[in-house]
Amino acid sequence: MATMNAVLFFSFLLFAIGCAGMLVRRNALVMLMSAELMLNAANLNLIAFARHSGTVTGQAFALLVMGFAAAEVAVGLALVVALYRRKDTVNADDLNLLKG
């Protein structure tokens, strides 16, 4: 039987790894995957609290979050492809047009 501590701790670890990947990696694709990882950590928490309270609200919202994640990936990957067409790169360090 999973304790609440274990669920919260693994969710925290997954979110921290996703946050670190978002900030540290150069590749835009890996940054998108890190965002997905953070959304999944939030989903894990939602399901844990749904189970803790015995209601279904958290699970319903986890399903909605999954749909939002799919929409985000579709738009994000289209942006990456458009970026590659124009700039010929997907590295975050090479995209410094807004730098003063």
Added chain:
Amino acid sequence: MEALLASIAKNIFVIFGLLAVGGATAMVASRSAVHSVLAFLFAMLNIAGCFLALGAEFLGMAQILVYAGGIVVLFLFVVMLVEMAKGKETNKAVFTAQAKVAAPVVVAGAFAFLAVFKDTVFGASAAQALTLKPGLAEGLDVARNNAQAVSRGLFADYLLPFEVLSVILLVALVGAVVLAKTERV
């Protein structure tokens, strides 16, 4: 053998959680984008296992369908389009120039979070095992009739967010097509 199986069944959530954390770490650390996508797939499948261990059968199956079936395939297609075209950049740096600052900031933030919320994560109040309180879900046992209970939540209590999500998915579909199409029409 029996004792081993019993202990595995008792700690199945922790096993899936550890595997998911390992997959996530491999995703962030691996140099090649294809390896990153495969580690991401591994992490997502183990998170689906976590969902199943928490009694959310419908969400676990939806996680496998959406991520392993849809999102990872999409990622692999884009990696094929973008990364494979030029293999000459494999020896360049994996991490950003700001990584030396960003990594300690994330670690410090993680420790600050644990320090602030240590009563929530490690405290005795949260130590009791997760159990279901029967009777709260309007006559439906969330664990036993999982898909039925989730559908009641989605289509009765939260119908408006569900419909808003369908509109957002349509907008994302059109937006992705517009963003990714070539200039000449």
